[in-house]
Amino acid sequence: MYIIGTGLTKFGEHFEKSLLDLALEASVEAVKESGLELSQIDAVVVGNMLSDTLSSQGHLGALLSSSLGLNVEAFRVEAACASGGVAFKKGVDMLKAGQYQNILVVGAEKMCDHKSSEVVAGLTNAAHAEKESFYGLTFPSVYALMTQRYFYQYSIASKELAAVAVKNHYHGARNNKAHFPKEITIDTVLKSSVVAEPLTLFDCSPISDGAAAVVLSLEAKPEAVKVLSSEIATDSVALQDRQKITSIKATKIAAKKAYKNADVTIKDIDMLEVHDCFTIAEVIALEDLGFYKEGQAGQAAKLGHTYYNAKLPVNTSGGLKSAGHPVGATGVKQVIEIVHQLQGRAEGRQVNKAQLGLTHNVGGSGATAVVSILSSNI
Amino acid sequence: MSIIQNWRLYESRYNLVGSVCRTCGKQYFPKSSFCSKCGSDKLTDETFSKEGTVYSFSKVNVSPYLFQKQTPYVVALIKLKNGPLITSQIVDSEAEKIKIGQKVKAVFRKISDEKKGEIISYGIKFRLL
Numbered sequence: 001m002y003i004i005g006t007g008l009t010k011f012g013e014h015f016e017k018s019l020l021d022l023a024l025e026a027s028v029e030a031v032k033e034s035g036l037e038l039s040q041i042d043a044v045v046v047g048n049m050l051s052d053t054l055s056s057q058g059h060l061g062a063l064l065s066s067s068l069g070l071n072v073e074a075f076r077v078e079a080a081c082a083s084g085g086v087a088f089k090k091g092v093d094m095l096k097a098g099q100y101q102n103i104l105v106v107g108a109e110k111m112c113d114h115k116s117s118e119v120v121a122g123l124t125n126a127a128h129a130e131k132e133s134f135y136g137l138t139f140p141s142v143y144a145l146m147t148q149r150y151f152y153q154y155s156i157a158s159k160e161l162a163a164v165a166v167k168n169h170y171h172g173a174r175n176n177k178a179h180f181p182k183e184i185t186i187d188t189v190l191k192s193s194v195v196a197e198p199l200t201l202f203d204c205s206p207i208s209d210g211a212a213a214v215v216l217s218l219e220a221k222p223e224a225v226k227v228l229s230s231e232i233a234t235d236s237v238a239l240q241d242r243q244k245i246t247s248i249k250a251t252k253i254a255a256k257k258a259y260k261n262a263d264v265t266i267k268d269i270d271m272l273e274v275h276d277c278f279t280i281a282e283v284i285a286l287e288d289l290g291f292y293k294e295g296q297a298g299q300a301a302k303l304g305h306t307y308y309n310a311k312l313p314v315n316t317s318g319g320l321k322s323a324g325h326p327v328g329a330t331g332v333k334q335v336i337e338i339v340h341q342l343q344g345r346a347e348g349r350q351v352n353k354a355q356l357g358l359t360h361n362v363g364g365s366g367a368t369a370v371v372s373i374l375s376s377n378i
Numbered sequence: 379m380s381i382i383q384n385w386r387l388y389e390s391r392y393n394l395v396g397s398v399c400r401t402c403g404k405q406y407f408p409k410s411s412f413c414s415k416c417g418s419d420k421l422t423d424e425t426f427s428k429e430g431t432v433y434s435f436s437k438v439n440v441s442p443y444l445f446q447k448q449t450p451y452v453v454a455l456i457k458l459k460n461g462p463l464i465t466s467q468i469v470d471s472e473a474e475k476i477k478i479g480q481k482v483k484a485v486f487r488k489i490s491d492e493k494k495g496e497i498i499s500y501g502i503k504f505r506l507l
Contacts, residue, residue, distance in 0.1 A: 121442040130387060130408065134379065134499070135466050135489060136438065136445040137453050144436035145455055152434075152478045196453075197437040197473075236414075240407075240455055240463045245434065 001095045002224040002378065005034025005215035006336045011179040011324030012112075014209040019048075019055050019110035022211035023064050026329075027106050030213035034102075035221060042100035044074035047087030047107035048328035051076075053122040054114050064106060080126035081277060082232075083107065084212065084331025085361025085370030089230040091216045092372075101218050107332035108211035119207050123327070126364040128238035140204055141196035142365045143278040145239060148198065150246045150280060156298030158198050161279040162189035163302035165202050165321050168276060171308055172318020174348035179208045179324025189279075203279040208324030212332035214339070220378045225339045228262035228356075230372040231255075237367040246295075248366030251288035258358070258371040259290075266290045269373070270354040271313040271341060273334035275362040276320050285360055286314065289371070308349045316341060316349045331361035331370060342376035381497050391501035394428060394484060396462065397421040405462040426461035428484035430504070433457045437473045444490040456482060456504055471506040481507040 007029030009022050017025075023046070031038055044065040051057045061074030079086040084107030091105040111119050124133045127142055137145075151157060166186055172178035189202035216227070233253035239245050259265060272289070276282035286297035291312060300306045306314035317323045317337035320330055338357035340346050355377060361370045389395045390408030397406040401418035407426065412419055435454040438445075445451065452468040454476075468476055469487060482504040489499040 116440075117443050117446070120440065124442055129379070130383075132465050133442075135453060135501070135503075136441060136448070136451060137465065138438055138441060140440065141436045141438045141453050144438075145434040145453070148436055148478070149434040149455075193439070194437075195440045197439075199436075238465065240465050241414075245455070 001092060001227050002217050002220045003214050003227065003335065003339050003374070004217045004221050004224045005030040005032070006339055007033065007213040008177055008333060008336050009211045010177050011208045011210035011326055015112065017209070019051055019057065019108055020063060020067060022110065022209060023106050023108040024067055026108070026211035026213035027064065027068060027104060030104065030215050034215035034217070036102055036215065038068055038070065040102050041070060041072060041104045042102050043072050043094060044070065044104045044106065045087045045091045046074070046076045047084035047331060048076055048109060049078055049080055049083045050109060050111065050122045050327060053125065054118065055110055079368045080363035081275070081327050082331060082361045082363030082368040082370050083328040084333070085359065085372070086232060086331070086368065088214070088332055088335055088372065089232055089370055092227055092230045095216055095218055103216045104213060105216060105332060106211060106213040107329040109326035109328040110209050111207045111326060112209045116207065131238040131240060138196060140199055140278065142239060143280055144196035144199045146245045146284070146365065147280040151198065153246055154295035154298065158190060159186060160298040160302050161203055161283070162186045164276065164279040164282050165189045167301040167306055168315050168319040168321040171316050171349050172322025175318050175323060178318040178322050179206055180322050181318070199278055205277045205320035205325035208326045210324060210326035210329045212329045212336055214332060214335055223343055224378055225342050226375045226378045228264065228373040228375050229258045230370065231257040231261065232368065232370050233257070234368050235366060237364060239365055247284055248288050248362065248369060250366055250369035251285060251360065251362065251371070254369045254371040255289045258373050262373040264356065264373060268356050269358050271316060271338070271351050271357045272360065273315055273317060273337050273357070274360040276315055277325060277362070279321070281362065282314065282319065289358070289360060308351055313351045316346060316351060334359040334361060335372065335374065338374045342374065379496070379499065384497060384499055392486070394426045394502055395423055396426055398424045407462050407464045427459040430456040430458040430461070430482055432468070432476060432478050432480045432482060433463055434478060435468060435476050444493060447491055452476060454504065467503040469503045469505055476506065483507050
């Protein structure tokens with residue numbers, strides 16, 4: 001199956017727009033780009049995490065499809081920060097099932113309307129309520145626990161993590177859809193306020209509004225991008241129940257399945273969009289996806305290996321860090337970045353001769369992982 | 379968390395009571411009725427040791443509403459002596475002195491502030507030995 005249309009709002013603070021306004025904007029753009037009529041959309045899948053908690057709105061499938069003038073099957077998918085990636089995978093599954101021809105997948109999140117303490121509390125729902133949130137764990141602190149253990153086991157420190165944020169802001173500064181399109185320095189990260197030790201404000205992805213949409217189709221058109229595979233794996237929601245907290249087992253399992261079903265190896269992959277909700281998450285992702293051995297990806301950004309024009313381009317969109325993290329939109333935005341790269345539309349951050357890209361979207365501290373592989377070779 | 383949710387968990391929370399799988403020996407905290415390791419449903423209650431070591435920790439400066447009065451505070455993963463890895467806080471200790479591998483001991487504490495119409499939650503936190 002193929003991605004034949006993409007739509008992406010700017011990520012950032014959209015006080016003048018509602019969750020539905022953002023979802024509609026991305027959806028209409030994606031359908032227009034696909035060349036299809038709205039009436040040719042057979043189903044709508046919406047990825048969103050926080051609409052009940054923050055916007056007092058559930059039932060997003062029907063809300064969006066009816067607002068587009070459709071009466072088709074539509075539903076919402078929730079898997080914390082992996083909601084968008086899981087929605088994409090569900091769209092792929094529905095096409096595989098053979099009942100439909102064209103599916104609209106939309107990821108959307110509205111976070112900036114609310115006080116940061118409300119958003120922090122909402123995001124904490126991705127952790128285990130009885131085992132983690134009850135004791136005052138916040139999302140940054142869950143990743144901080146992973147970071148602290150990672151520092152203890154391997155020889156990297158805050159400086160190496162800061163290089164990840166610097167690299168992602170370098171990319172984001174070249175993406176006009178990014179929430180914070182500004183370059184930063186190592187000092188910006190190290191001297192920013194501490195959120196949960198050892199993670200500072202600039203180790204964390206921001207709170208953003210935004211929406212991203214793709215049209216998936218059984219039929220290719222010129223410039224379409226082929227979905228070679230899309231796989232999900234899950235693991236314990238609470239860190240305390242994992243075999244280890246310096247890697248994410250769900251990523252390893254999903255990646256293994258995705259490589260196998262796409263019939264590719266990591267050597268074939270030209271670029272990655274990985275889930276850098278916190279800087280440590282990008283380091284761990286590069287190891288779990290197989291590009292580095294455990295404990296060895298910490299130097300990648302610092303050595304310049306993961307810039308868009310280097311040997312392994314990672315998060316050319318700016319990642320969650322600089323492009324922003326409207327939670328439900330992120331997984332779909334990652335897919336769009338790869339599509340635009342494969343189509344040669346990535347302007348100031350275009351990867352040279354990219355043919356195969358991978359997306360990696362994580363829910364919570366690693367309880368859900370989605371890995372998808374996309375190809376320009378249709 | 380509602381009064382009933384709290385009530386259901388008070389034994390685990392007040393006394394570190396968890397479960398042990400009688401088939402494979404895997405330990406759970408709080409209590410569990412099913413073993414995710416071996417698939418057995420033969421689990422029995424077990425009171426875990428009140429001592430443990432720090433597995434990981436983080437000082438939290440930005441907190442949710444119910445924890446704002448105690449911010450900053452230190453969250454931690456604690457490996458209980460002969461028991462499972464559990465999540466809690468480290469209190470009565472200077473954050474700068476906490477290190478992975480240090481020995482800690484359980485103390486009974488208020489966990490979070492009350493929310494209107496709900497009860498105050500209590501449970502186990504840890505202090506450095």
